[in-house]
Amino acid sequence: MKMEPALLQKQTLNLTMTQELQQAITILQYTAHELTAFLEMKEMENPLIQLESPIVQSVDPRYDMVKKRKITNQEHDQKKWLEQMAEPTENLADHLFSQLLMKALSEKQRKLAEQFIYNLDPNGYLTITLEEAAAAEQATINEAEEVLEIIQSLEPAGIAARSLQECLLLQTKRKQSTPALVIDLLSGFFTEFAEKKWKLLSEQLSVSLQEIQKAADFITTLDPRPGIQFDHERTQYVIPDLILEINDGTLELRLFERNLPDIRYQSDYYNTMSQIADEKVKQFLNDKRQDYRWIVRSIEQRKQTLMKVGMAILEEQQDFFLKGPSYLKPLTLKDVAEKIDMHESTVSRAVRGKYIQTPSGMHELKRFFSQALQTGANSDTEQASAAQAKALIEAMIAKEDKKKPLSDQLIADRLKEKGLKLSRRTVAKYREQLRIPSSTKRKRYE
Structure with missing residues (x-):
């Protein structure tokens, strides 16, 4: 077989990601802490970006000297909390x-x-x-x-x-x-x-x-x-991305943006420096202005995506928020993606490390996603989630007779009576995930 070099023309279709799209995807998956750190880094790199901290306020010293305020309990607790942070600890x-x-x-x-x-x-x-x-x-x-x-x-x-x-x-x-x-x-x-x-x-x-x-x-x-x-490891505080409030039985969702710095455009700097005839300076300014616009647009897209995902979760998990954790329904990333007309990977990035503050406490968004389990009901609308199954298993073991603890098979049989079909191996897997020992190690001899 004789091989010779030749010039061939071939047409192919490739999917490429622009720099703007890559940045939008990256910003979407950032947590509140990570996004703040990213913006602070950008502020150092880009002279057209100025951040204004939401927790720093200007004070008029003349007014502050004559104004006498009553210190509230909340302010007192905050002062005490700040003082405790500075207390030395012995290792x-x-x-x-x-x-x-x-x-x-x-x-x-x-x-x-x-x-x-x-x-x-x-x-x-x-x-x-x-x-x-x-x-x-x-x-x-x-x-x-x-x-x-x-x-x-x-x-x-x-x-x-x-x-x-x-x-x-x-x-x-x-x-x-x-x-x-x-x-x-x-x-x-x-x-x-x-x-x-x-x-x-x-x-x-x-x-x-x-x-x-x-x-x-x-x-x-x-x-x-x-x-x-x-081991005095510093406490890591969680900042919510979404806030859920319940008013007269109505669920209201909003973004929590108070912790994020405001992004200001340094127009005076741009106008002053753009008057310089040097082409390199002008190109630099144009690049940085484009970078600013991309960041602002990506953050806005992040907000819109978070709200869409949050609203979809809210609509599907209303019973969880109104009645309690035992009413958590089966929900997958694909379900939410189809509901808001987005790709499943986008939803996955949106819920990564994100939290929602509710009247019942702080919850990670990924908690609301759980595969459906087979039930004894004929109706497709009656389904149970893995979280519900774990809650039932935990409740059964908590009420069991410690002298005669329930075996995994017996738990599976009782779940079947409740309309939830689980194998003994699945019960054992969920029990281990709950960090509950086997029946032989739970048994007590009185």
Whole structure:
């Protein structure tokens, strides 16, 4: 077969995205925090953009000096909240080092202590071995073990443990009221106890199931994460994108824009700089003006899309907002997309990380999307959602007899009686998603 180069003309149809479309899609999926950060970055890049913060207001000092206002409870609470934000917090390392000041440690012991303390995870567990700590400070295993015992004697109890088993045992040693059976279970039969093989333990230890239950109740009073109280992670506040109000049974939806900065066009700057004859300067200004227009247009499209999606959700989930979570209906992205005549991917981007503030609390928009489940009803209008199924499962388990907890199959049978057909495996999946243990681990022996 002879191959020769040749010139061919071929017509193809490709879908390309303009820069404006790409930016509109990106802005649509931004959360309120992300959009604010994006606008602040654009303000630094574009001299024609000026942002005005909605929470910053000008004050006339002359008027403010003579005006005496009554401080409301709301203002007092806000002031107190702001003061609390600035309060210093002690972390776990500082807490432990302050206790070590009372200990007479050699220089080598102090360095070993630093190795252990700086290698604790947020829960207070040790993340390095004795060998690693000893090698780092050129110490023996016995020297490292001696220092570790000193740290484990500090508060909070259970700190610097290398496993959950050791953490719990360290705490039991501090409590004089610890039953002997608790220590036996944790030290010699920890795996069997955790897997709730209590009948086997009852035979091996010659104790009743009721005694093991009492030991288990005591163990639940121990702290499996002793260091977490010092993990002062800064609270992440959620800003809603939509506000729902109910007035006389009527649902009213609006955008929440108070947190977003206003975008101002620097016309004076543009007019002044455009008088310069330099073509590069004029091209730069034209590019930045176009960039400003694209941003404003994209933000306006974002608002319109959010309102359309929000109204569609509102129309489909009226019972949820008026009657409660148990009335959540099956709803898919495709349903909303068809309702508002948009692509499914656009709806997906619109609900990403977005929240709605309602009289019943803050809800993530994606919560209102749930696949329909098969029911026993013949009517197509009677459907149940996965959220409803989970709510029913949770309610059944909450009311069950803990001495005879419901199995997954029994839950499936009772749901079928209510007109909801779920397999045992689906019930187990939903139960695990709710973080509810199996019936064998829920059983209590009184």
